[in-house]
Amino acid sequence: MRKCFALSIALHLPSRLCIQAIVSSIDCLISLIGASNMALTSSPALIDIQNNEMFIKEDQNDMRFRTRINKIKVGRIELGDVTPHNIKLLRRLNQVIFPVSYNDKFYKDVLEAGELAKLAYYNDIVVGAVCCRIDTSENSRRLYIMTLGCLAPYRRLGIGSEMVEHVLQIVEKDGSLDSIFLHVQVNNEGAIDFYKRFGFEIVETKEHYYKRIEPADAHVLQKTLRISQSLKSNGEQ
Numbered sequence: 478m479r480k481c482f483a484l485s486i487a488l489h490l491p492s493r494l495c496i497q498a499i500v501s502s503i504d505c506l507i508s509l510i511g512a513s514n515m516a517l518t519s520s521p522a523l524i525d526i527q528n529n530e531m532f533i534k535e536d537q538n539d540m541r542f543r544t545r546i547n548k549i550k551v552g553r554i555e556l557g558d559v560t561p562h563n564i565k566l567l568r569r570l571n572q573v574i575f576p577v578s579y580n581d582k583f584y585k586d587v588l589e590a591g592e593l594a595k596l597a598y599y600n601d602i603v604v605g606a607v608c609c610r611i612d613t614s615e616n617s618r619r620l621y622i623m624t625l626g627c628l629a630p631y632r633r634l635g636i637g638s639e640m641v642e643h644v645l646q647i648v649e650k651d652g653s654l655d656s657i658f659l660h661v662q663v664n665n666e667g668a669i670d671f672y673k674r675f676g677f678e679i680v681e682t683k684e685h686y687y688k689r690i691e692p693a694d695a696h697v698l699q700k701t702l703r704i705s706q707s708l709k710s711n712g713e714q
């Protein structure tokens with residue numbers, strides 16, 4: 478903030494919301510996220526950057542005047558490989574994000590998963606990960622999302638979407654997968670809403686799927702890519 482020079486942004490909003498806010502360049506906005514949620518500007522306007530959204534309010538003392546004016550994506554999201562050097566980070570992330578713990582075999586397999594396992598970085602900080610495998614049961618070739626998650630403070634910033642987009646690119650490139658599926662705890666409404674945005678549907682509910690967590694029931698979420706060869710041939714008979 479100190480280093481940046483001021484740039485006046487005239488916000489031509491209707492009536493009393495016509496405020497001139499002073500911010501000091503997009504770079505400065507980015508640095509503000511790390512330093513503080515609040516950036517004071519010339520009175521009476523205040524820019525409040527929270528959850529990656531920018532607000533302007535007219536009265537610093539009265540949060541009721543907070544007016545959402547724009548949603549800005551200010552962070553840089555990147556995906557990186559899982560390697561023997563960062564596998565411990567993945568293990569730690571999964572311990573924090575998921576109520577289920579994964580064994581050594583899981584991590585051994587992940588190291589060999591190539592593009593099917595990725596770490597998610599937000600402004601160069603590891604904040605999430607996705608781990609998938611190819612499942613060939615039930616006479617079809619499917620992509621199974623074993624884990625996909627990001628740390629709570631970094632949610633709703635598009636990081637989960639970036640990981641799903643990566644998975645969708647894999648299946649598109651592969652061309653021979655019938656569907657993508659995963660399990661979610663039945664009370665995980667946030668994740669269910671999230672996946673529905675990408676065309677996933679609840680296709681089954683498995684009772685007592687989880688061993689040591691409550692609720693123990695899981696929904697199977699699935700996105701169908703194409704009708705499997707086996708089903709096709711069954712239909713043709």
Ligand SMILES: CC(C)(COP(=O)(O)OP(=O)(O)OC[C@H]1O[C@@H](n2cnc3c(N)ncnc32)[C@H](O)[C@@H]1OP(=O)(O)O)[C@@H](O)C(=O)NCCC(=O)NCCS
Nearest residue numbers: 624625626627632633634635636637638661667668670671
């Ligand atoms: C589910 C999860 C991966 C979503 O990640 P995310 O980075 O927050 O997702 P995004 O920011 O890309 O969200 C995209 C959209 O999905 C929907 N969405 C995401 N989280 C949601 C929630 N908790 N409630 C409702 N809708 C939600 C929203 O429409 C959102 O768009 P918006 O923020 O513009 O409204 C994240 O909440 C998470 O890590 N949860 C814990 C792990 C988990 O349950 N994983 C699923 C089983 S593998």
